[in-house]
Each structure stands twice: as structure tokens, then as C-alpha cells.
Amino acid sequence: MSNTPIELKGSSFTLSVVHLHDAQPEVIRQALQDKVSQAPAFLKNAPVVVNVASLDGSVNWKKIQQAVASSGLRVVGISGCKDEALKLQIERSGLPLLTEGKEKASRAVKINEAEPVSVVEPIVTPITKTRLIDTPVRSGQRIYAPHCDLIVTNHVSAGAELIADGNIHIYGMMRGRALAGASGDRDAQIFCTNLVAELVSIAGEYWLSDQIPADYYGKAARLRLAGDILSVQPLN
Template structure:
């Protein structure tokens, strides 16, 4: 047991990002109500990041934040903020400003070729293994496969959630939620032998159960993005 009362460790979590394209509080309120009504169990008390890249300092941030909190979403951070006035309002609200991506390294003048050391021997890239689950996934369970595919060889109950940065394979009845490409990979896919999911998502694009074409209910299916649009086709 550690002598220190706390530990600070790095970790990763899958969060939804809400992009605000309008600063009108009533428009935002109605849009949130409509969206949450589609999946109340999935979005209730859900932690989210707000992207405010389309807003400026004229936005009434205090009012917007209040409306979003009233909707039941839990704001854990703000991304995409470039307006200094808006940054100040957000900082006063006590919310963290998150940066996205990496800054480009400054350009440097090429060195004299005669000073360039010989190239190092190539280093093999480590193989990323898939996460394999052989047991049924019960309601309330959440399985996450960071930086790899997720393979489930049993059934997934309603209320369970599968999340993978890569592909998701389910060799059983899929009645829960499946979120592939959770880190933004638009090439990820979902493969399922018995599709009856509450929600499917690839790279942030999602369908609720009533949006999945009825002809694929409890059938073997393959889901992927085509030109940014979620599509489904027979697996066999």
C-alpha cells in the first residue's frame, strides 16, 4: 500500500463532443431536448466536451452553460475556443479549456548533408493485439479496448456497452451499444452475427435502434462509414 493518500495517473476515456453552431439559448435548448429524447438512457448524466469553435465573445456563456446543465449533460471541458473574451467567460465559470491536436514543429534549416549521421536501423512496430472477451457481457457492463479491436465471442445484453478505438466483432446476439472508432477512426467497422443493438456508432456517427434498417434485425451485419455516412450491409 502506498504511503501517499492520492495517486495521479494518466488514463483515457471516451467522451461525446457537442458542437455548438448557434449562440441562441432557446435554439440550443430545443436542439438538446430533441437529441436527448432520442436516447435518454444513453445521454442522461453523460459527460461531454463542448466544442465552441463556431461561437464568439458575443455568446452569453453563463446562459448557455446553464441550459446545457439543465438538459442533464455534464460538461467536463471546452474545446475549440479561439475568442479571448469567450475564453475569459469560460475561465470564470471554472471550466477547463482543452487543446486539440498537436502544434506543428517550427521549420528548421536543413543541415549540411556531410553532418548528417547514418540512419539508424529500422525498429519494428509493435503488433497491437485485439482484446478478446469470451464471456457474456451483462447489462450495465462497459468494455473498452484502447488502441485496438474488440472481439466478443458471446452475447451482449441490453444496457451493456462495447467501446473500441478500432473495429468491434460480436459473435453472438448484440442487444447493447457498440461504439467503434471511438478515438475518431472513420475506417473502423462493426461486425455482428445477430444485430439487435440499442445504439451503434462509428467515428462519432451513430444510429439508435429505430434507425437501423428493419431487414437487418437479428441478422448478420457489417456496419461502416461510406463518405462519412453510417451504412449497413449483410455480413455474409
């Protein structure tokens, strides 16, 4: 046991980034509530970074902060702030000002724009092995395969969650959530013999059930990223 009461260690986390393109608190609150209601299990109480690059010091930051919090999201930091007056408001609110990585490495939840989602992309961890699950995955279960692929040879119920730093294979009905490339591997893929998922995600890019193309819903499918966009094709 260490003789010191605390330890400081470096780590990395996958966080959604909310880019604000409107300064009206009620518009922000409603837009975010709409996003959260589409995937409550995925977004409710989720920690987020708020990017304010499009805002300036003329806004009421306190009301904006309250609007984001009332949507059910939890603000852990602010990024993209270039306006000194706004920086002062944010510092007074007690939130840290953060610096994002390369522009290419982040996607965003955009207010009043069509593309819904995104994450700050961490360092990709090499995939070295496979985790195999032979039993059904029940509602409420969460299975994580760190630094490896995940193979499930049974059904996955609604409300269950599969997470892998590598690929995910489901040889059964997939009703829950599947998040491949969780550590940022944009080459990760999802293979499924019966795709009826609540949510599918690769390296932070995701589709909700109603965004899965109808031609592939309930079918054998393979999902991967084409550039920065999720794509799907038949699983041959």
C-alpha cells in the same frame, strides 16, 4: 507506495464535442435534450467539450452554460473560443479553455443540423490480441476489451454494453450497445449475426436503433466507416 500524496500522469479520453451554432439558450437546451433522449444510456451525464467557435462576446454565457447543464450533459471544457470578451466570460465561469487536435480528428454534436454525433479522436493504440466471451451478456453488464478485438459467442441483452479498441464480433442476438474502435481506430468494424442493437458506434460515429437501415435490422450485418460515415452491408 509513493511518498507523495498525488501523481500527475498523461492520459487520453474520448469525449463528445458539442458545437454551438445558435446563441439562444432555450434553443440549445431543447436541441440537446432531444439528443440525450434518443440515447439516454449513452449521453445522460456524459462529459462533453463545448465548441464556441461560432459565438462571440455578445452572448450571455452564463445562461448558455446553464442550458447545456440542464440537458443532462456535464461540461468539462470549452474549445474554439477566439473572441476575447467571450473568453473572459468563460474564465469567470470557472471552465477551462481547451485546444482541440487537428480539425480532421474531431466530429461534433451539431445544434440544428442533421448529423448527430462525434468525438475528439485520440491516438490509435495498436490491437494485439482478442478477448473471448462465451456466456450471455446481461442487461447492465459492460465488457471492455482494451487494445484488442472482442468476440461474443452468445446473446447480448438490451442495456448491456460491449466496448473494444479493435473489432467487435457478436455471434448471437445483439440487443445492447456495441462501441468498436473506442481508442480511435477508424478501421475497426462490427460483425453481428442478428443486429437489433440499441446503439452501434465505430470510433465515435454512431447510429441509434432507429438509424440502422431497415433492410439490415434483425439481419446478419457488418458495419464500418466509409470516410466519416457509418455504413452497413450484409455479413456473408
